[in-house]
Amino acid sequence: MSIAHENAATNTSAIPSLWENGITLQGVSWETYAKFVDSLGDRRVFVSYDRGLMEIQTVSPSYPHEYGIDLLVSLIHVIRFQRGTAIAGGGSTTHRREDLERGVEPDACFWIENEPKMRGVKELDLNEVPPPDLVIEVDIHSSSVDRIETFCKLGVPEIWLIRDEQLYFLVVDGDQYAEALTSRSFPFVDCASVNEALKAIETLGESEALNQLLTKLKLR
Numbered sequence: 001m002s003i004a005h006e007n008a009a010t011n012t013s014a015i016p017s018l019w020e021n022g023i024t025l026q027g028v029s030w031e032t033y034a035k036f037v038d039s040l041g042d043r044r045v046f047v048s049y050d051r052g053l054m055e056i057q058t059v060s061p062s063y064p065h066e067y068g069i070d071l072l073v074s075l076i077h078v079i080r081f082q083r084g085t086a087i088a089g090g091g092s093t094t095h096r097r098e099d100l101e102r103g104v105e106p107d108a109c110f111w112i113e114n115e116p117k118m119r120g121v122k123e124l125d126l127n128e129v130p131p132p133d134l135v136i137e138v139d140i141h142s143s144s145v146d147r148i149e150t151f152c153k154l155g156v157p158e159i160w161l162i163r164d165e166q167l168y169f170l171v172v173d174g175d176q177y178a179e180a181l182t183s184r185s186f187p188f189v190d191c192a193s194v195n196e197a198l199k200a201i202e203t204l205g206e207s208e209a210l211n212q213l214l215t216k217l218k219l220r
Contacts, residue, residue: 022057024145030101037094037103048145049096049103055145068162068198069107072136074210075194076110079186082219087111088118090132095154097126104150108136112185131155134185139163152177158184167195189217 033049040047046057080087088111096103109132111118121129131154137147139161151159152172159170159177169191170177171184183189197213204212214220 022055025054025056027052028054030098033103034096034098037096046092046105047094047103048105048147048150049101050145050150051101053145068138068167068201069136071198071201071206071210071213072160072167072194073108074206075189075213076134076186078210078214078219079189085112086115088115090124093124095124095126095131095151095156097154099127100153102150102153104145104147104154106132106135106151107138109156110134110185126154134158134160134183136160137162148177162198165198167191167198193217 028049029052030049033047033054036054037047048055048057076087076089079085090109090111092105092107093109094103094105095109111130112133114130114133117130133156135151135156135158137151137159139147148159148161148170152175157172159168160183161168161170169180169183171180172178181191183191193213193216197209200209200212211220
């Protein structure tokens with residue numbers, strides 16, 4: 001079963017177009033996009049680019065958005081220490097390829113299989129190093145830039161996608177992603193169990209929900 005990104009129709013008559021927490025610009029050159037991203041430094045702004053279409057998201061994330069990410073990231077950190085898995089984290093680092101005219105910033109990303117290739121890397125250049133093995137993405141708004149497709153074009157093999165309070169494991173299948181029951185990067189992690197933990201946060205709190213998940217996955 002494939003998962004397609006649900007995009008809002010692009011409004012070609014309005015440049016720029018405004019939406020909640022962001023703005024979309026059309027007809028933006030790669031050079032302008034690259035200079036803009038480089039000028040941001042560590043400011044908390046997410047910028048996506050797809051062949052002339054640039055979307056700027058001024059981030060004011062909701063609390064549920066953040067705790068969903070926190071639980072998933074915490075799970076990966078536990079796997080790192082409990083199982084001794086070598087994992088390199090990349091946070092929300094910009095991933096871009098000029099030859100593809102695409103760029104995107106995930107909520108979080110990790111190198112697992114390719115972790116050895118990231119040792120000593122000071123600057124992320126996807127022409128020199130592999131893309132992340134795993135991206136965490138929380139889809140909280142209608143977007144003109146198809147971020148899921150962009151990750152696929154950049155060569156990301158797996159996404160943990162939260163959409164409408166539901167988690168999906170997406171693994172690359174040809175030129176698109178297909179839904180999976182278990183993680184490609186961590187085959188012992190099943191999507192259903194993680195979904196249960198995400199839903200349990202509302203009643204148990206994040207720490208206890210994570211504890212129960214770790215017990216279920218035999219990571220304690």
